[in-house]
Amino acid sequence: MIPDLSNASPDETPDGDRYIVPGLIRGLAILEGFSQNNPEQSLAAIARDTGLPRATVFRILHTLEVAGYLERNPARKTFRLGNRVLRLGYNALSGRSLRDIATPILERLRDETGCTTHLVVREGTDVVYIARCLGATRVDSLIGVGTRLPAHATVIGRTLLSHMPLPDVVRLYDGYDFPTYTDATPADLGELVAQLEADRPQRSLASWGYFEPDVASIAAPVRNRAGIAEAAVNAICSLDAYDRAALEDVVRVRVENAAEEISVALGYQG
Structure with a gap:
């Protein structure tokens, strides 16, 4: 009272x-x-x-x-x-780095799901992992802070690529030699574009052994004040840590919420 x-x-x-x-x-x-x-x-x-x-x-x-x-x-x-309340939060946080803003949210996502959580940004045709919160579930992954992976071959990379204008994607991958890691990896620009067109309407993307055969992942974009997908977050775990339906229903919502919370802190008002 x-x-x-x-x-x-x-x-x-x-x-x-x-x-x-x-x-x-x-x-x-x-x-x-x-x-x-x-x-x-x-x-x-x-x-x-x-x-x-x-x-x-x-x-x-x-x-x-x-x-x-x-x-x-x-x-x-x-x-x-x-x-205006959101702008107040943005003005207070604008002096902090993306990693500083995201880390406590990634930690909470880790605690809620037991999954290892990451924050990545895109550099050219790669994604670079800039934050990692190690989860409780066993996951055989070599990904750490500073790891670079080909964007086209990872769900978190596709999350960023799918929110780029298509002409920019075509220019970026013109003449690119597409390495493949699993049967699901796009092997050429045509396959990548088709995959991104299917990805584009979705709020988040789910992977069941897409890049690493024994690892499941959910990824969602982080938007800045201008609405651009500046980064992406994910939660990963071993395939035996979650039932696939639970991963795609329960964990997906939490990943989307975490990405939205980081976006709002960056000033996104969509």
Whole structure:
């Protein structure tokens, strides 16, 4: 419950601090009440949860809406966080590196799934692994930070290639000698383009022994403020660690959520 400090004297504010702005405290507390599990709230619900008068809550919500920190859904008579809140997060994090932003999210994804998690960026026709969080499940993989792998032969690489304009992909692979690693590896530009066209509509890609025969993987793109797929994350495990359906249903959602969280931290508002 938030105390209604509308008419409070300095002695009645926290610690008797005369410089505290009560309305700001109440507004910030209301913003903190929105979460992934509670993304939309009505005025009545906020008044109930905070213990503030409805008239006070109405004025705060209206102020936050006008300032862009909340958005109103007229049909449902609810509020949700606005884009300005996301920009605040971006401005605070913009001085940090992509790896710094992603690592705690990769660690949480690792803890949630037991899988080893990675962050990669593309350099030419390769992907470069720039972060790794080692999981609890046994996985016979030689991938570590600094590893370079051919993008066309890995699901995490295809994740990035599929979000490039097709003419750029064609130029990138013009004259390229396609090494193959499994029967699923595209052997030429035509096969790669066909695969990427199938990949493009999907939010994430799943691999069941696509690059390393004993390793399963789920990968999803990370977008920057301009909406460009700047990086990708994945979760990998041995084939016997998960039932295939569970990997593609349960782990997939968590990987997509992690990629989205990193993207939002980078300023993506799609």
